Amino acid sequence: MAARLLPPVPRELPALTELRLEVRAFLAEQVRDGVFVPHVDTWLTRWDRDFTRELARRGWLGMVIPEEYGGRGRTYLERFVVTEELLVAGAPVAAHWIAERQIGPSLLTYGTEEQKRTFLPAISRGELVFGIGMSEPDSGSDLASVRTRAERVDGGWRLTGTKVWTSGAHEADAFFALARTEPLDPVRRHDGLSQFIVDLRGPDVHIRPIVSMNGDHHFNEVHLDGVLVPDDRVLGRLGAGWVQVTSELAFERSGPERVLSTFPLLASAAQAMEDGRLPLDEGLGRLVARVAGLHQMSFAVSHALEAHEPADTAAAVVKVLGTTTEGDIADYVDGLTATGWVEDEELFTLLHAAILQRPGFTLRGGTNEILRGVIARGLGMR
Amino acid sequence: MPSVRPLVELHGADPDLVGVLSELFAAYRSGRPAPTHLVDLDRDLWAHLEELGLSRLTGSPERGGSGGTWADAAALLGIAAGAAAPVPLVEHDVLGGWLLEAAGLPDDGGLRTVCRPDPSGVALNVTWAREATHVVALWEDRDEWRVADVPLDHVALTERRNIAGEPSDTVEFDVDELEAGVVVSRAVGEQFHLRGALARSAQNVGAMERIVEIVLRHVAERTQFGRPIGRFQAVQHLVSDIASETALGRAATDAAVARASATNWTDPGMLFAVGVAKSCVGHGSSVVVRGAHQVLGAIGTTLEHELHTLTKPILARRSEYGSLHEWDETLTSLAVSAGHDRLWSLMTTGRAKPSSAQFPTRGGV
Numbered sequence: 001m002a003a004r005l006l007p008p009v010p011r012e013l014p015a016l017t018e019l020r021l022e023v024r025a026f027l028a029e030q031v032r033d034g035v036f037v038p039h040v041d042t043w044l045t046r047w048d049r050d051f052t053r054e055l056a057r058r059g060w061l062g063m064v065i066p067e068e069y070g071g072r073g074r075t076y077l078e079r080f081v082v083t084e085e086l087l088v089a090g091a092p093v094a095a096h097w098i099a100e101r102q103i104g105p106s107l108l109t110y111g112t113e114e115q116k117r118t119f120l121p122a123i124s125r126g127e128l129v130f131g132i133g134m135s136e137p138d139s140g141s142d143l144a145s146v147r148t149r150a151e152r153v154d155g156g157w158r159l160t161g162t163k164v165w166t167s168g169a170h171e172a173d174a175f176f177a178l179a180r181t182e183p184l185d186p187v188r189r190h191d192g193l194s195q196f197i198v199d200l201r202g203p204d205v206h207i208r209p210i211v212s213m214n215g216d217h218h219f220n221e222v223h224l225d226g227v228l229v230p231d232d233r234v235l236g237r238l239g240a241g242w243v244q245v246t247s248e249l250a251f252e253r254s255g256p257e258r259v260l261s262t263f264p265l266l267a268s269a270a271q272a273m274e275d276g277r278l279p280l281d282e283g284l285g286r287l288v289a290r291v292a293g294l295h296q297m298s299f300a301v302s303h304a305l306e307a308h309e310p311a312d313t314a315a316a317v318v319k320v321l322g323t324t325t326e327g328d329i330a331d332y333v334d335g336l337t338a339t340g341w342v343e344d345e346e347l348f349t350l351l352h353a354a355i356l357q358r359p360g361f362t363l364r365g366g367t368n369e370i371l372r373g374v375i376a377r378g379l380g381m382r
Numbered sequence: 383m384p385s386v387r388p389l390v391e392l393h394g395a396d397p398d399l400v401g402v403l404s405e406l407f408a409a410y411r412s413g414r415p416a417p418t419h420l421v422d423l424d425r426d427l428w429a430h431l432e433e434l435g436l437s438r439l440t441g442s443p444e445r446g447g448s449g450g451t452w453a454d455a456a457a458l459l460g461i462a463a464g465a466a467a468p469v470p471l472v473e474h475d476v477l478g479g480w481l482l483e484a485a486g487l488p489d490d491g492g493l494r495t496v497c498r499p500d501p502s503g504v505a506l507n508v509t510w511a512r513e514a515t516h517v518v519a520l521w522e523d524r525d526e527w528r529v530a531d532v533p534l535d536h537v538a539l540t541e542r543r544n545i546a547g548e549p550s551d552t553v554e555f556d557v558d559e560l561e562a563g564v565v566v567s568r569a570v571g572e573q574f575h576l577r578g579a580l581a582r583s584a585q586n587v588g589a590m591e592r593i594v595e596i597v598l599r600h601v602a603e604r605t606q607f608g609r610p611i612g613r614f615q616a617v618q619h620l621v622s623d624i625a626s627e628t629a630l631g632r633a634a635t636d637a638a639v640a641r642a643s644a645t646n647w648t649d650p651g652m653l654f655a656v657g658v659a660k661s662c663v664g665h666g667s668s669v670v671v672r673g674a675h676q677v678l679g680a681i682g683t684t685l686e687h688e689l690h691t692l693t694k695p696i697l698a699r700r701s702e703y704g705s706l707h708e709w710d711e712t713l714t715s716l717a718v719s720a721g722h723d724r725l726w727s728l729m730t731t732g733r734a735k736p737s738s739a740q741f742p743t744r745g746g747v
Contacts, residue, residue, distance in 0.1 A: 005629045009636040010390035011644055012730070020730065028723075077389050088726045263726070271722035273714070285713030289661030292654075292729045293634035300633060303390060317626045369619070376618035379598055379625055 005314050005378065007304035009296050012081075020081045023060065027089040038090030040350050041261045041357040044218055044364075046092035047171050052126040055086075061096055062124025065104050070121025076251075076306040080299065084256045090264035094168060094218075099123045099130040101255065102248050103176065106195075110236030110244050115197070131175035131200070133163035133222055134245065141370045144189040144242065148179040148224060150196065156230040157181070159196060162223050165364075169207050169220035174199050177224065178241050193241030197233040198224070214356040252365055254301040254315035259294040259322035261361060262329045265350040266291065269333045277344055278336050287329055294322045313378025316371045323361040323368065330354035393640035395457035399450070403458055406434075407465035417691050420547045421468050423513040428469050428493070437471070438489075441479050445489055452642040456635065459581055460588025466691035468548065470495060470510040472581040477574065478518040485529035485564040494518050494531075498574070503555040507702070511551035512541055520574050521560040527571030530555075530563030546694040573647055576656045578703035580642065583635045583659040586667055586699055589692045590628040593674045596689060597621055600678055617677065624673040627666035634662035641732070651732015657713045664706040667696050 030036060030051075039046055055061050063079040065071020079100075086093050104123050107116055122128035139145045148161025159179055169175065175198055182192030200207065204227045210219040236244045266287060272278040298318050304311040333351050362368045376382055410427060431437045440455045441447015450458075455476055462471055470493065478494035492515030497505035499519055511517060514534055521528045537553050544550035601612030601621060611617050638655035649655075671693045675682050682689040700706060720728040728734045 005625055006632050006636075008392050008394055009633055009640060010392050011637075011640045013388055013390055015387040016389045017730075024726075075389065085726075267722045267725045270717045270720065270725050273718045274721050280714065280718065282707060282710035282714045284717055285657070285710035285715075286661055286665060288713050288717045288725070288729065289634070289658040289710070290630070290665075292658045293630050293637075293662040295729060296637040297630060297633035314629065317629050320622070321626050321630055372619045372622040373615070375622040375625060376612075379594075379621065381598070381601060381612040381618050381621060 005317055005375075006297065007300050007309060007311050007314060009300045010303045012299070016077060016081050019078055020085055023082050023085040024089070026058065027085060027091055030091070031089065036090075036092050038264045038350075039092075040090065040264055040354045041360075042090055043087065043093050043097045043257045043261070044167055044360070045094060045216065045353075045357070047095045047168060048092035049095050049126070049129070051092050052095040052129075054126075055093075055096070056124060056126035060086075061100060061126050062104060062120065063100075065108065065120050065124050069108075069116050070124040071104070072124070076302055077299075080256065080302045084260065084295070087256055087260040088263045088267075095129050095171065096123075096126055097257075098132050098167070098172075099128065102132065102252055103130040105251065106176070106235065106244065106248055109247070110195075112232065114232060115235070119197075128174070129168070129172045131166050131169045131172040133166050133169075133175045133177040133198070135163065135165045137162055137164055141367055143178070143245070144193070145184075146178055146180060146193065148177065150179040150181050150194060150229070153228065156228055157196065157234070159198065159224040159227045159229055162221055164210065164219070164221050166207075166220045166222045167218055169200060169222050170209065170217070172200055175222070176235060178245060181238055181241075190242040192239055193245075194238045195235040195241045195244055196229045197235055198227060198229055202227065204228070212356070214353070249366070250301070250305055250312045250315040253371070254298055254305075254311070254318040256295070256298055258319045258365075259291060259298055259326060261323075261357070262326045262350075262354045263291070265333055265347075265354050266329050268347050268350055269329075269336070272344065272347055277347070278333075281336060283332055283336075287325065287332060290321075290325050291329075294318065294325060298322065313375055316366075316374040316378070319365065320368050320371050320375065327358040327361045330358050391644070393451075393453050393643040394636075395451070395453040399454055400457050400461075403436075403461045407461050407467060410467060411465040416686055417466075417688065418547070419685060420543065421691075422549070423470065423493075423510060424468050427467060431469060431471075432491075437469075438475050438479055439471075440475055441489070442483060445483060446491070447475075447479065452639050452647075455581075456584040456639045459584040460591070463585035463588040463695065464592035464692070466589070466592075466688070466695065470513070472578070472585070473510055473514075476581045477578055480577070481518050481520060481529045481566070481570070481574070482531060484566050484570045485531075487529065487531050487564060490515075492516055496520070497553060498522070499553070499555050499560060503557040503560060505553045505555070507542070507544065507550045508553045509544070509702075510549050511539055511553050512549050517553055517555075519555060519560055519563065520571065521563055522571060523561060527566050527568060528560065528563030529566050529570075530560050532559055544698040546698040548695070548698065550698075569647075573652075575703055576652055577647070579660050579709070580635070580638055580656045582699045582702050583631070583656075583663040584639065586663050586696050587628065587631040587635045589696050590631060590663075590667060590670045593670055593689070593692050594621075594625050594628050596692075597624055597674050597677050600682075604679075611677075620673050620677055624670050624677075627669040631659070631663035631666040634659040649732065654713070654716055654728060654732035654734070657709045657716070660700075660704065660709040661706065661713060664700045664709070667700055671696060 062071035063074045067073040150157040177196045177198045181194040204225045206223040208221045209217045301311045301314045435448040438447040439450040443449045473495040478496040495510045495514040496518045497508040499505040519530045540552040638659040641655045716734045720734040
């Protein structure tokens with residue numbers, strides 16, 4: 001029985017801390033110069049290609065991509081601290097988020113030499129922006145039920161179907177689409193899925209906005225109306241799409257963005273208590289402790305994954321606890337504020353955005369209900 | 383450029399020691415008599431720990447200790463607490479032995495407990511006091527901290543027990559004897575509370591890990607509606623939450639222990655790190671204790687069942703060396719003083735400047 005889910009918790013040494021401070025100083029300067037206004041949930045809601053390219057110039061993009069493919073050849077732990085600093089500062093990072101987190105690593109693992117040479121340098125320069133197309137109107141948590149189909153045609157595949165909740169598809173250049181290359185086998189539901197690299201600016205791709213409840217446009221429907229994808233844009237092995245998609249999940253689930261989406265609000269609340277604009281309340285300390293503990297946990301998982309040690313269950317734990325906590329931060333600050341009493345434009349902007357983004361925290365990347373099942377499986381219960 | 387300098391280091395316990403401890407306490411658990419509602423020191427186990435050099439694990443070798451690190455100590459505390467072993471490892475070794483050593487006082491090997499008497503010389507809830515030969519008192523005398531090693535027959539002792547049924551006595555000292563104590567550095571006085579709080583967190587997270595094992599075994603064995611209850615999604619989610627909160631408590635505790643081990647408690651971020659552990663383990667234990675009792679059903683509420691030998695001490699210990707509320711206030715003060723620009727720095731290094739916003743001060747141990 002695996003009662004201990006957590007890999008060893010490493011202690012950060014000066015080499016990492018110095019990298020943190022370098023990134024932190026740069027971000028403080030950017031805020032001072034008005035390059036960006038700190039916001040919450042910026043890895044979904046704040047696109048800024050210029051800022052993304054500036055990060056690339058400073059060596060903070062394509063970090064885990066080897067130098068021979070135009071990347072920086074650094075470690076996941078170095079990327080981890082850079083990622084934390086960006087989120088904590090509320091910097092606009094959505095444009096490169098998906099490419100940096102999963103497209104790059106997937107290409108490295110499954111891409112052909114030509115695909116790596118074509119895409120990785122542009123990703124590392126922040127010039128190629130990727131999305132990911134997995135969910136469909138009838139496929140949310142049950143991803144094996146995707147109905148987008150790829151039919152064999154001369155020289156490639158013809159993709160037909162609809163992807164939904166595709167973050168930033170209206171801004172992105174390309175995405176990975178998961179599609180059926182063989183009909184659904186009810187006994188082996190996860191077989192027969194394949195991944196394709198699809199040009200979102202190409203013909204027969206139609207992108208329609210899905211507007212969120214606060215009026216913002218981040219999500220899209222992507223209609224693939226017989227899109228021709230050449231053979232050399234199949235990612236990895238035909239029929240192995242499920243394994244390829246799930247193999248990177250531990251990274252996707254345990255990253256700092258599962259804990260820190262509302263950190264700028266927590267920081268503003270601390271300042272408001274110091275200034276007397278919010279009541280001094282020990283609930284703040286409780287949340288600070290939780291975020292600090294989750295930071296350690298997320299770091300431990302990242303360290304284990306870098307060493308190729310299994311940490312899938314621990315990654316699911318980070319996501320369940322982290323996404324709940326980042327939402328609790330919004331609810332907590334809301335509970336402290338009295339309408340008509342506090343005039344604080346900055347705090348309320350962050351608060352209202354956090355409250356309205358909150359439902360998504362525990363949905364995206366696997367709902368917490370699904371993840372509790374993953375944890376139960378890791379504990380040997382199913 | 384790839385880094386050539388190391389990025390991280392691990393400060394775990396000695397794996398050989400962990401192996402020995404796991405075996406030792408598993409054997410203890412399977413061989414001991416049925417649980418009782420009053421819990422007294424297990425003298426046989428204590429004698430065995432003395433023979434193995436575990437009763438003074440953190441003592442320096444020149445004083446007869448085993449020279450263990452804080453990571454080693456945290457492992458011992460967690461594993462012993464997971465076996466609900468009624469032995470005063472924190473009181474005798476981690477705190478009492480450490481204070482004697484810091485004060486340069488002789489250690490005759492007799493069983494010690496430890497406390498911080500109030501200005502009138504009274505200390506409440508002194509765990510295991512009646513079983514000790516001496517009580518090591520840390521005494522704040524104006525601007526100085528003193529340590530006195532007071533024989534039990536010099537104090538007035540009123541026997542009491544905590545919610546776990548363990549001795550938690552009231553001890554009254556002769557103030558003259560406290561004032562005659564040896565002066566120790568301010569750092570020792572200030573660290574006492576932190577060391578106590580982290581030791582309690584290490585014990586509690588160890589007990590929580592054992593609870594996860596008990597819960598997992600129960601849901602696999604207990605059958606209702608024709609299948610093990612662990613097959614029900616509602617039960618899986620309850621157990622998942624228990625295991626998750628335990629893992630978070632473990633992360634926070636191990637991070638604080640690593641910081642203590644790496645810097646021998648000199649890191650200015652220790653207050654924050656210990657507070658994070660106390661808060662995460664403390665709040666997490668609410669989920670774990672309640673959830674475990676829910677999963678185990680009525681059988682888990684009986685005297686004969688192992689569960690209460692873990693849940694009751696968790697609740698007793700989590701209020702020691704600062705209540706949950708008090709630690710959350712401390713963390714809040716640190717966070718507020720760090721303010722917007724330095725909150726994250728506080729969370730990664732533990733360092734902050736003093737704040738102008740203040741909670742009212744209160745008494746308590």
